[in-house]
Amino acid sequence: xxPWFFATxxxxxxxxxxxxxxxxxxxxxxxxxxxxxxxxxxxCPHMDCPLSKGILDEYAIQCPCxxxxxxxxxxxxxxxxxxKVPAYExxxxxxxxxxxxxx
Amino acid sequence: MDTKKRKEQFRTMFQRVIDPLxxxxxxxxxxVDFLLEQEVMLEKERGSPFCPCQGLTxxxxxxxxxxxxxxxFHREHFDAMKRCWCGLYVxxxxxxxxxxxxxxxxxxxxxxSKG
Amino acid sequence: MxxxxxxxxxxxxxxxxxxxFFREKDIPFEYIDYDKADEETRKSILEDCRSHGExxxxxxxxxxxxVVVGYNPQKYSSLLDL
Ligand code: FES
Numbered sequence: 386x387x388p389w390f391f392a393t394x395x396x397x398x399x400x401x402x403x404x405x406x407x408x409x410x411x412x413x414x415x416x417x418x419x420x421x422x423x424x425x426x427x428x429c430p431h432m433d434c435p436l437s438k439g440i441l442d443e444y445a446i447q448c449p450c451x452x453x454x455x456x457x458x459x460x461x462x463x464x465x466x467x468x469k470v471p472a473y474e475x476x477x478x479x480x481x482x483x484x485x486x487x488x
Numbered sequence: 489m490d491t492k493k494r495k496e497q498f499r500t501m502f503q504r505v506i507d508p509l510x511x512x513x514x515x516x517x518x519x520v521d522f523l524l525e526q527e528v529m530l531e532k533e534r535g536s537p538f539c540p541c542q543g544l545t546x547x548x549x550x551x552x553x554x555x556x557x558x559x560x561f562h563r564e565h566f567d568a569m570k571r572c573w574c575g576l577y578v579x580x581x582x583x584x585x586x587x588x589x590x591x592x593x594x595x596x597x598x599x600x601s602k603g
Numbered sequence: 604m605x606x607x608x609x610x611x612x613x614x615x616x617x618x619x620x621x622x623x624f625f626r627e628k629d630i631p632f633e634y635i636d637y638d639k640a641d642e643e644t645r646k647s648i649l650e651d652c653r654s655h656g657e658x659x660x661x662x663x664x665x666x667x668x669x670v671v672v673g674y675n676p677q678k679y680s681s682l683l684d685l
Contacts, residue, residue: 430504430505431501431505431555432501433501450536451536451552451555452548452549452552453560462560464560464561465508465509465559465560465563467508467509468505468508468509468560519616522616523616526614526615529614530614540612540614540615540616541612541614541615541616541617541618541660541661542612542658542659542660542661543612543637543638543645543648543649543652543658543659543660543661544638545649545659573660574615574616574617575616575617589673589675590617590660590672590673590674590675591673592657592660592671592672592673593656593657593658593660593672594655594656594657594672595672597656
């Protein structure tokens with residue numbers, strides 16, 4: 386099975402924008418930053434709050450609930466790298482953004 | 489939501505957080521149950537499951553670092569005690585939590601600078 | 604006898620154990636629950652803790668001129684010559 390799933394059109398997100406997408410039953414946060422697309426799970430590993438409601442600052446997303454911050458590239462929690470949100474590969478083909486749901 | 493159910497949810501969520509940090513719930517079940525109960529109450533009253541043994545100032549940046557599990561924000565200090573301040577969590581190798589003592593932040597910093 | 608004053612939280616089991624310790628030894632003490640105190644008292648407790656180089660980790664126990672942060676019966680005893 387091909388693990389790449391269509392997420393959105395490239396033009397739907399401006400730089401510095403993000404949105405929550407539902408992929409194969411998983412809630413994913415898709416972020417466009419500095420020209421790249423990044424996909425991590427939208428569920429905060431602390432208490433499950435949706436990261437898409439948080440604040441994006443460069444490559445850091447801050448959870449709206451208790452302000453934990455994660456690197457959107459690796460999914461790493463900035464205050465303890467052992468804690469991670471699942472991060473997924475992305476690719477852009479013909480103006481369409483795909484997420485690799487196999488990790 | 490009733491307290492008992494929320495306590496169980498805290499256990500599940502927090503276990504996920506503390507495990508990769510090398511901690512586990514204290515083997516002192518009575519203490520764990522009491523502390524979780526306080527956290528459920530604090531969440532109801534103050535919006536988040538704050539540490540029952542550390543004081544809130546009302547300043548968001550300060551207080552958010554006291555939401556349970558607060559280990560990531562006090563890592564070195566807690567590692568030195570092999571427990572978190574309130575004792576809800578201990579290092580995985582701890583069998584008898586009563587042998588551990590609380591070291592204050594100042595004592596910890598002084599011992600660190602002495603090397 | 605040195606004066607014993609402590610700052611505590613109503614939610615903290617170690618604060619309860621500290622109170623129990625002094626009660627069982629028949630040592631008079633005063634305490635203020637930080638979380639139940641009024642704004643002004645809370646401010647002064649915060650300042651007091653910080654002036655000792657500490658954060659508000661409870662119990663914060665003052666025995667005479669000395670300060671013990673945390674539940675530490677050995678230290679309480681030695682400061683009170685028990
Ligand atoms: S749920 Fe995200 S920081 Fe607490």
